[in-house]
Amino acid sequence: SYAPPQPPASAGSRSTAPPRKDWHLVKQMAQEHPAIIPCFGLHPWWVPERSPDWMDSLRQFFSETPEAAVGETGLDKGSHGKTIDFGEQVEVFERQLELAKELEKPVSVHCVRAFGDLLEILKRTGPFPAGVLLHSYLGSAEMVPGLANLGCYFSLSGFLTGLKSTKAKKMLKAIPLDRILLETDAPDAVPRLDNVSLVTVPVDTSDADIEMFQGDSTSQAATPSKESLNHPANIHIVLKYVASLLEMPEAELAEASYRNATKLFSYPGSKVHPKAETA
Template identity: 65%
Template structure:
């Protein structure tokens, strides 16, 4: 069986937390060896830490996501550093900048200030950082240039930036991680951008429970009890053997994504790159292993 590494997900999310052990087991049964689980605020870092202690396959990541910048406490950065001191196996994330519909509601200069602090911390700790960026790639590139390069790596998670910026980010130590969100881009644009990413810098992720791949419904894993699912699908949490032609675009936007659906991301990216699934799985797995093999990492113990 091919081995896969989910380079970015949120298995501590309150929508799926109670089902996490079953989700991890199902994904492992389908070849997923590791899950980089990203905290987003002071309120969930303890959940990520606990999950990593209970599941050898979970790589903990701690960070303050731009959407939660306004709610941070005065001691947030001190608390964050304490989590890294107490958890040598942790990477940095999810951090970033956002000028999208949600991000526009949060002061951008504050987002940049918080991101700068966390990128400088990642560099100081010699750990990779998982970065969220929506409609702010120019700002992110300038910030990374002012702090970088980043020998330990920066993961541009669910990358949807331009093909032209790939070499610029690569020079600074960036890796490019792809999720089901890639399917929202026009095929030609996605293909052009993917072809610019060097094979030693490509990663795959699910961003579960978000970013459900827009694949044929029969090829997807669903999360048991997901109330957004239509009645006829709700009882089927594993891929079906029937041949429905319906794709996931017909499902409600809030439909939850299962971490085993990284297989669908693999299939899609491999098809655009015109390489075999096996080749892409091996490349992306080895890239993730290398990236997450910092001092104290769980990957070094596997």
């Protein structure tokens, strides 16, 4: 689920719990918190766990929750995804893409080491006027034009800090400004940068036990452990890093990301409504 418009785009939360349990929790969170935009979908990691009537159940959730978007769905050939039959991943993904088109809703897509397959599938099933959110995008610069032509938005998270800066910069420069989104992917994707104020949540502690790290390459104690969880407050770090690579003012990037997120999530029935334009 996503929660714009915190400074800028799809800063929110998502869960990798089994599908039906996850959908119920997302629905409950969205009912309790007006800022949360719910998303319902079958993540590729959970394809083997799906029930025979999973699509009927998914449709029921959209019927009961018209403000919801589709996702997270997608393709995964990474260390975890490669253990899951790829043909089944494709089948489940395509059915959710068709559902998103039918319902005229944006769809949030997870893609790991399968961007060639993703592009071919989107070409075959697209275009997508309501938009496709490529969550935590780490594809190549060369893939951007084709994906953008099909209605894709490119959401950037702390995972970007793991790429070589030259590769990241080339990819970012290829993304049209009206298609850039920013996210934290919390609790995943802890940014790995020196000299930044980083908010993390230690694993196996209470929700109130939140720590602040002042990044410093000379101080091991100031570096969050691999067990630390990311926090939505770190969206400002993603903003600062992306703006530095694009060589543009942070305020300009924040405004563009906010504007793009508002447009993407302003589908019929959504909680988000674009600002009225003034003359």
